[in-house]
Amino acid sequence: MALAEPSSSGRFGEFGGRYVPETLVPACQELERAFRSAWGDPTFRSELDGLLADYAGRPSPLTECHRLSEELGVRVLLKREDLNHTGSHKINNVLGQALLAKRMGKTRLVAETGAGQHGVASATAAALMGMECMVYMGEVDMARQALNVFRMRLLGAEVVPAVSGSRTLKDAVNEAMRDWVATVETTHYCLGSVMGPHPYPWMVREFHTVIGVEARAQCEALLDGGVPDVVTACVGGGSNAIGIFSGFADTEAELVGVEPAGGAAVGRGVPGVVHGMKSYLMQDEFGQVQEAHSISAGLDYPGVGPEHSFLSSIGRARYEAVTDEQVVDAFQLLSRTEGIIPALEPAHALAWISRDRDLLAGRTVLLNMSGRGDKDVAQMMEILG
């Protein structure tokens, strides 16, 4: 199966939909129309492809990890989204949305951010295109990702702390949605993952399919026309994972998303509705959304994009959870064996490979290296002492 378009109401199976205040319904409908038209317009596509190539630095390479593979007994290939401009996969989506926002006549972007990578990417695109940009970030995350806060401000964005609730990513999403409710006429909400109301989960996926398309061709070239046995990626909202999965959904490859143990929406959640979508969600016995806790700000999200819930429910993808300790080990392992310092988010996927190395022995695993570790170095210095 290839990943399909959602139904007319924005559903992947029973998941997805558009659970937003009435105020935002027309904006979501307009965005859906605008995206559909842009995505089918060769002029838009070539403009975006041009930016992805000349500004973001695509295609990103595929790196075979010889020393790591020897140490693990698993053949590991990395799709190097960490080498994109701004240091993560987030730029693929943001360039697409900013270009679309411009086409829609919007002059301002609002965004939420956890680790700050999506915020930095949004601030970057806004600077490039001469738009205003406001980024909401949980107060707790602003402290642990201070470097990215500085980068966003340097890029001309305003960074506003989200001070309600758990003061992390979910609260930043709430604040961004509240902003959008008030400013919808001039503002585009540049959502950072495959979540939120229709058309976001679909649109953001489409902007990230470039990862899967490139990786498929690169793998076929490397593997004599074959595909890897397993394709894996970390899952916060799930955008880098869906991007790479999209290139292999129609193959025999196993698709494995890796969540933090403290934010395992697919693994431990039950269906719920928040942030515009129905999806697996960590919640208490009454349906209050729970706070996610992990070492990585980018994965501290109690929900997950609806298409992941769907892929899990039909058994096409499976989702594993790893602990902070395993992630810290994986972070060091990749640095030491390959000279690549990963972001803590994709270090989750490596932590899973490392943990399950016996089960994976001799197999070929493609890992989406969604971001680089510069932003996490200060935090790791404290942890490792």
Added chain:
Amino acid sequence: MAAVVDEGLTIPAPPSEPGTLETALRAGRAEGRKLLVPYVTGGLGEDWAEIVRAVADAGADAIEVGIPFSDPVMDGPVIQEASELALRAGATPVTVFDELRTIDAGVPIAVMTYYNLAFHMGLERFAESLAAAGVSAAILPDLPLEEVGPWATAADAAGVETVLLAAPTAPDDRLPVVCARARGFVYAVGLLGVTGERDALAASSLVIARRLKAVTDMPVLVGVGVSSPAQAVEVCAEADGVVIGSALMRRVLEGAGPVGAGAFIAEVRAALDDAFR
């Protein structure tokens, strides 16, 4: 007839008979009074049930009781704070239902909450719990028309009226469809934004009320941003009434208690009666 939104997703035709809330509001309007619906966060403080009774005694036509939710995206700082405090004090849908059952406010109660609390409990069970607690209606601000079907089916079966919101951003052809499915009243969203006090009444409040009155016979109440007796009077030039939330809850958070809350609502009541009777 039911409108088809998606494969398997439909909006059921509304019940033909008005429920308790709608009947009361239509009667109030027929008497020539402007309708006043204060909002009180359920589970906030020991005395929230007394606050409900106090604002009823002060001249409310119905009362909106909030069931606090962890992620209230339609709410500004005041109601966010009230919700957080109530949650921290242990409020749950069940504790709010339990107290509501014992409140005899003498006017209809509408519950305001977010969809996930109903979805998580099970739509039928949630609707039946509302009915059992003596609640007439429900307002779910993150459940737009297209998604209302499953909830409306459960609510209709339990005899719970589903109030729908109508926003300033809605194109003309959307408003009559929203009004046709709304029961209790039509909640006109007064401005682009979340709940919270504003210095002046937004011009959009008058516009949305006028647009709705042109297409429906349902009571049209403006909420979000209506902050003072004077603003209530101003918007009621077009609307049938107002919902007052943050202006009341700020006073409650500042310690107004049942007496202060009742006094504020009495002030709004008097201003409306003076202006329109």
